[in-house]
Amino acid sequence: MEGMLALAADNLLSPIILFFALGVLAAFARSDLSIPEAIAKGMSIYLLFAIGFKGGAAVADNGIDATLILSLVAGLVLSFAIPMVAFALLRVMTGLSVVDAAAVAGHYGSISIVTFVAATSVVQGAGLDSEGYMVAVAAVMEAPAILSALWLIARFDKGTAQMDAGLMREILLNGSIVLLVGSFLIGVITGSEGLDLIAPFIVTPFQGVLCLFLLDMGLVAGRGLREARGVLKPGLFLFGVVMPVVGSVFGLLAGVLLGLSPGGIVLFMTLSASASYIAVPAAMRVALPEANPSIYLTLSLGVTFPFNLTLGIPLYLAVASFVTGG
Amino acid sequence: MEGMLALAADNLLSPIILFFALGVLAAFARSDLSIPEAIAKGMSIYLLFAIGFKGGAAVADNGIDATLILSLVAGLVLSFAIPMVAFALLRVMTGLSVVDAAAVAGHYGSISIVTFVAATSVVQGAGLDSEGYMVAVAAVMEAPAILSALWLIARFDKGTAQMDAGLMREILLNGSIVLLVGSFLIGVITGSEGLDLIAPFIVTPFQGVLCLFLLDMGLVAGRGLREARGVLKPGLFLFGVVMPVVGSVFGLLAGVLLGLSPGGIVLFMTLSASASYIAVPAAMRVALPEANPSIYLTLSLGVTFPFNLTLGIPLYLAVASFVTGG
Amino acid sequence: MEGMLALAADNLLSPIILFFALGVLAAFARSDLSIPEAIAKGMSIYLLFAIGFKGGAAVADNGIDATLILSLVAGLVLSFAIPMVAFALLRVMTGLSVVDAAAVAGHYGSISIVTFVAATSVVQGAGLDSEGYMVAVAAVMEAPAILSALWLIARFDKGTAQMDAGLMREILLNGSIVLLVGSFLIGVITGSEGLDLIAPFIVTPFQGVLCLFLLDMGLVAGRGLREARGVLKPGLFLFGVVMPVVGSVFGLLAGVLLGLSPGGIVLFMTLSASASYIAVPAAMRVALPEANPSIYLTLSLGVTFPFNLTLGIPLYLAVASFVTGG
Amino acid sequence: MQTHNAKRVAVIIEAVMQSRLTDAMENAGVSGYSVLPVLAGGGRSGNWSREGQIGRGQGMVQVICIIAPDKLDDLLNKAFAVVEKHIGVISVSDCQVLRAERF
Amino acid sequence: MQTHNAKRVAVIIEAVMQSRLTDAMENAGVSGYSVLPVLAGGGRSGNWSREGQIGRGQGMVQVICIIAPDKLDDLLNKAFAVVEKHIGVISVSDCQVLRAERF
Amino acid sequence: MQTHNAKRVAVIIEAVMQSRLTDAMENAGVSGYSVLPVLAGGGRSGNWSREGQIGRGQGMVQVICIIAPDKLDDLLNKAFAVVEKHIGVISVSDCQVLRAERF
Ligand SMILES: Nc1ncnc2c1ncn2[C@@H]1O[C@H](COP(=O)(O)O)[C@@H](O)[C@H]1O
Ligand SMILES: Nc1ncnc2c1ncn2[C@@H]1O[C@H](COP(=O)(O)O)[C@@H](O)[C@H]1O
Ligand SMILES: Nc1ncnc2c1ncn2[C@@H]1O[C@H](COP(=O)(O)O)[C@@H](O)[C@H]1O
Ligand code: NA
Ligand code: NA
Ligand code: NA
Secondary structure, three states, X not given: OHHHHHHHHHHHOOHHHHHHHHHHHHHHOOOOOOOOHHHHHHHHHHHHHHHHHHHHHHHHHHOOOOOHHHHHHHHHHHHHHHHHHHHHHHHHHOOOOHHHHHHXXXXXXXXOHHHHHHXXXXXXXXXXXXXXXXXXXXXXXHOHHHHHHHHHHHHHHOOOOOOOHHHHHHHHOOHHHHHHHHHHHHHHHHHHHHHHHHHHHHOOOHHHHHHHHHHHHHHHHHHHHHHOHHHOOHHHHHHHHHHHHHHHHXXXXXXXXXXXXXXXXXXXXXXXXXXXXXXXXXXXXXXXXXXXXXXXXHHHHHHHHHHHHHHHHHHHHHHHHHHOOO | XXXXXXXXXXXXXXXXXXXXXXXXXXXXXXXXXXXXXXXXXXXXXXXXXXXXXHHHHHHHHHOOOOOHHHHHHHHHHHHHHHHHHHXXXXXXHOOOOHHHHHHHHHHHHOOOHHHHHHHXXXXXXXXXXXXXXXXXXXXXXXXXXXXXHHHHHHHHHOOOOOOOHHHHHHHHOOHHHHHHHHHHXXXXXXXXXXXXXXXXXXXXXXXXXXXXXXXXXXXXXXXXXXXXXXXXXXXXXXXXXXXXXXXXXXXXXXXXXXXXXXXXXXXXXXXXXXXXXXXXXXXXXXXXXXXXXXXXXXXXXXXXXXXXXXXXXXXXXHHHHXXXXX | OHHHHHHHHHHHOOHHHHHHHHHHHHHHOOOOOOOOHHHHXXXXXXXXXXXXXXXXXXXXXXXXXXXXXXXXXXXXXXXXXXXXXXXXXXXXXXOOOHHHHHHHHHHHHOOOHHHHHHHHHXXXXXXXXXXXXXXXXXXXXXXXXXXXXXXXXXXXXXXXXXXXXXXXXXXXXXXXXXXHHHHHHHHHHHHHHHHHHHHHHHOOOHHHHHXXXXXXXXHHHHHHHHHXXXXXXXXXXXXXHHHHHHHHHHHHHHHHHHOOOHHHHHHHHHHHHOOOOOHHHHHHHHHOOOOOHHHXXXXXXXHHHHHHHXXXXXXXXXXXXXXXXX | OOOEXXXXXXXXXXXXXXXXXXXXXXXXXXXXEEEEEOOEEEEOOEEEEXXXXXXXXXXXXXXXXXXXXXXXXXXXXXXXXXXOOOOEEEEEEEEEEOOHHHO | OOOEEEEEEEEEXXXXXXXXXXXXXXXXXXXXXXXXXXXXXXXXXXXXXXXXXXXXXXXXXXXXXXXXXXXXXXXXXXXXXXHOOOOEEEEEEEEEEOXXXXX | OOOEEEEEEEEEEEHHHHHHHHHHHHHOOOOOEEEEEOOEEEEOOEEEEOOOOOOOOOOEEEEEEEEXXXXXHHHHHHHHHHHXXXXXXXXXXXXXXXXXXXX
C-alpha cells in the first residue's frame, strides 16, 4: 500500500504528467499556447512508428512467444465485449440515450495508444519486462469495439447507425492501425539490427517527444473540458473513472489466464482500461452523427485519459504485482 | 581587444550565424526556400521547452540562489524602464511619430528569446557558467514593456491605445511565456533526474535545431528587409544598432549590482539589449493598430537581431569579462 | 553474382525499403494513413541540411580534391546530355508526343536527392568511402536538364515552351539547391568542429528520419500510381526501368574517367540514374503546361524511384566494385 | 471578357465526410471541386479548433464546386443526401466564369 | 431543392483580431461561423506571407459567416466596430441555403 | 451600414503560378489580394491532394481579390493571360463592401 502510494506520487511528479497538467492549466487559463496541428500529427506518427518498431524488434529478439496468438484473440474478444459492459453501466449510472450510450461504450472497448505508451514507461521504470507483441494486441483492439457499438444501436435503437463498406475499410485500415502494425512487422523483420540503426531516432529522444505530445494532449483535453463543462454530469464523470477500473479487471483476467509477465499484465489492464479518442470518434461521426461528440470526447479525453495517466496506471501496476506475487 | 576580435570572428563563423546569413541571402536573392509555418512554430516550441527545462533543472541542481527573486525584480524594472529610454532616443534620433516611437520602444524593453539562446551558446562556448534562473528573468521581461509602450501613448498622445482585459490576459498568458515558465517549473520539480530522462531530446540535438531555426529567422528577416527597404531611414537604422548597446549597459549594471556570475551578466546584458519580435508585435497590432508594423518588425528582426547575433553578444561577453576581471 | 544477390536481398530487407513498401501498400489499400504536408517538407529540409553539411564537413576534412572541379563539370555535362538520350529512347520506345517526351527527358537528366541519400547509406553499409563533394555534384545536376528539355521542345516542336527570366531564377535558386549548396558551404567552412556540434541532430537520428520520409514517399508514390494506372503503358513502364540503367552507364564512365573512389562512382551512377520529382515537375508546370504531369510524375516517382531504391543501387554497387576491381 | 453564368456551391462539412461528399459530387457529374481547410469554427454544437488536434474526428473542411446552372439541382440533391444527418452548411451563389465549356 | 435567401459575410482580418471578431459575431446572434487560413496576401500595407512565421503578429485569416438577411445589419455594425481601425476587408454577398431554420 | 457594389474574383490556380498571377493582378491595379490554401481537389486532370507532398509542382491555391467593378475587365484580361494555358478556374461574383474608398 505504502509502496503504491510512493509509486503514484512518483508518477504524478514525472515530466510527462507535469507537462500534461501544464497543458490543461494553460487551456483553462485561456492561454493561446498551442501546438500546430501538423506538429501534433507528426508527433503521433512518431510515437506509433517508434513503439510499433520497438515492439516488433523485441519480438524478433525473444522469438515468437506461444501465447502471441492467444493474446491477440483475447484482445479481440475484450474489444468486442467491453462495450457491452460499458453500455450496461451507462444505462444504469447515467441518463444517456441509447445512441449516446452506445457511442460512449464503443470508445471504452477500443484503446488509447498514448495511455499504452505511458504505461510502457511506467512498467520499464519499475524494472519490469513486458511482451513486445503487446503493441500488436493494442492494434487489434482498436477497431472491434466500433462494431459492438453499432450492434448495440441496431439491437436497442433499430437501425439508426449507418454502416457501409467504405466505413468498414476506413475503420480497419485507419492510419494509426496501419502504421502501428506496419512498423511492428518491419521491426520483426529487421530485428535488433534494424533497431540499432534507428535507435538514436526512436529510442533515446522518445521520452522528450512524449512530454511535448502530452503537453498538446493537455491543451486539447483542457480546451475540450472548458467547452463542454455543461455536459459533464456527476453520473457521467463517475462513469469515466469507474469504467477504466472495471475494464482493467478484464485485462487482468486475460493477462493472468494467458500467463503473461507482470509487465504484460499491466499493459493488458491499461489497454482494457483506456478509451479511444481518435479512431472511434472519427468512426462515430460517420456512422452515428446523432450521437453527441462532446459527451464521448469529454469523457474519453477529459476524464478517463487523465485518470489512467495519473492514478490508473500505478494502480494497475500495484494490482498486477500483487496478483503475480511480485 | 585582440581576444575580443578573435571571439567575434569565431562567432561570425559559427554554424548558427552562417545559417542565419544563408537565410538572409536566400531571401535577398528571392529564392523560394522556405520553412513551413508549422515547422517554424514547432522549432520555436522546442527551443522554449528545452531552455525552460534546462534552466529549471539547473536551478534544482544548484539550489535556489538568494539573488533569484532580486533578479526577477530587476528584470521587471528593466522591462518597464528601457522603453522610456528607447522612446527618448527615438524622438531625438528619428522622425517617428509618437505612436510609432512608443510601439518601437515597447519592443526594446521586451526580449528576444533566440538572442538569449544564442548568447547561452556563446557563454557556454567561452567556458563560463551562468545562473539557470536567467530563463525565468527572460520570461518576466517579456510583457511589462508592452504596458510601458501603452503608457507612453497615453501620456504623449492621449488615449489612442486600446487596452482591455482580454488583451491583458493575452499578454500575460501568451504561449511563449506559459511554455517557458511551465517548462522551467517542471525542470525545477523534476531536477536532474528529469533532465537525464529527456536530455537526448532537449540537450544533444539542440544546436542542430537552432541552426535550422536561425535559417528560418534569416529567411523571414531577409524577406522583411526586402519588403521594407523604404522604411529604413539612416536615423532608424542607427537606432537599431545603438539601442541594444544602450540597453546592454542597463543589463550590465543590474548584473553587477546583483552580483551575478560573468555568464549571468552577459545574459542580462543580452536580454536588455534584445528586442521582441513575437509577443510585442502581436500585442501592438491589437492595441496600437495605427502604428506601422513594418517599422518595428524591420528594426527588431532586421537590424537589432542580426546586430546582437553577430557583434553584440561577443561585445557583451568582452565587457562582462573585463568588468568582472575575468 | 552471388554476392550481388545477397546484397540486393539485404537491401530489400532494410528498414528504409520496407517503410517505402509499407507506404505503397497503404496507399494501394486506400488507408487514410498520411503524413502532413508540413512534416513531409520539414523532413526533406532536414535531409538536405544534413547531407549538405556532412558532405561539406567531409571536404573540409579531406582537403579540396583536385578532381572536385572536374566532377562538377562532369555533372553539368551529364545533366545537359542525359535528356537527349532519354528523349531519343522515349521516341523509340513509347508513343509520347514531343512535348511529353521532352518533359519526361528533363526529369531523367536531373536527380533525385533521396535516391542519392539512399545510395550513400548503401555505400557506407558496404564499408566504402566516397567523395564528400558528391553532394555538390548532385546540386549542379538539378537544373541544367530543365534547359535541355526546353531546348528539345524548341528544336522539335517550335516554341511551345515558355521560358522567362523569372523561371530561370526560380530554377537556379530553387529552395533545395540553395539549402543543399548553402549547407555544403557551411560544412566546408566550419569543418569537423561544426559537425561535432550538430552531429547529434544530423548524424545519429538520420536513418530514422529517412525511414519516415520514405514511408511518406511510398504513400505519395502509391497514391500517384493508383490515380494514374491508365497512363502507365508497357513501353513507358519499360522506359522507367531501362533509362536509369542507361543513365548509370554515363555516370560510370564519368566516375571512372575522373578516377573517383568506388563509392564515389556508385554515387555518380546513382545521380545519373535517378529522376527528379520535385524541382523539374515544378518547372515543367510553369514552362510546359501542356505536358501531362501524370506521365512524368508516375514514371519518375512511381517507377524509376522504386527501381533504383530496390534493384538499381545494389546493381550500381556491384558494377562499380567489379570495374574498380573491388 | 466573355463570361458565363454559373453556380458556386460551397459546403462546410465534417472532415470525416469529405470523401463521401466528393464522391457524391462526382456522381452528380461535376467537372471538378476543390477542398479548402477550415481552421476553427463555432455553431450550435459549440466551438472547435484544429489546433493541436491529431484526429479527423473533430474539424471541418469547405468543399467548393463551380458548376453550370443546369446541374445544380442534381448536385444539391446528391450532396444533401450525404450531409443531411450531419452538421454543416450548404450555400449556393451566382457567379460568372470564363471558359464555360469546362463546367 | 427548396433553397432560401441568405447572406454570406466574409471578413479578411488580422489573426490577432480573430477572437474579438468572432466574439462580436456571436454577440450579434449569428448561428455559426468558420475561420479559414490565409497563406499570403498583398495590399496597401505591403505583401506578407505566413511561410516561416512563428508569431501571430503577421498574418490574416478569413472568417465566413452565413446568416439570415435580417440579421445582416446588426452583424455588420458589430463586426465593423472591431475591424474599424484595423487592416482587412469585409464583403457581403447573396447566397441561397438549404435548411433555412438553422440561420 | 452603407455598402458599395464590388466584384469578388476568385482564381483557383496551380501553386507554381501564384506569384505570376499576383504580379499580373498588381499590374492591373488591384488594391489587394489574399491567397488561400487548397488541400485537395479533383477535375478533368484527375484527383490530387497536398498530403505528404513536398514540392509545389502538385497543388493549387485560391487567390481572392475584391475590386471595384470598373477595374474588373482589365483584371480579367491580365489574369486570363497568365492562367490561359494552365489548369484552374476563374470565377467572379457580385458583392458589397464597406469602406469603398479602399478598392
Ligand atoms: N452560419 C454559419 N456560417 C459559417 N459556418 C458555419 C455556420 N454555421 C455552422 N458553421 C460551421 O459548421 C460547424 C458546425 O455547425 P453547427 O452544426 O451549427 O455546430 C461550425 O463549427 C462552423 O464551422
Ligand atoms: N482587395 C482585396 N482583396 C482581397 N484581399 C485583400 C484586399 N485588400 C486587402 N486584402 C487582404 O488584407 C490584407 C491587408 O490589406 P491592406 O490593409 O490593404 O494592406 C492584405 O495583405 C490582403 O491579405
Ligand atoms: N468546377 C470546379 N470547381 C472547383 N474547383 C475546380 C473545378 N474544376 C477544377 N477545379 C480545381 O482545379 C483543379 C484542376 O482542374 P482540372 O483542370 O479540371 O483538372 C482541380 O483539381 C480542382 O482543385
Ligand atoms: Na479499452
Ligand atoms: Na530588451
Ligand atoms: Na539523372
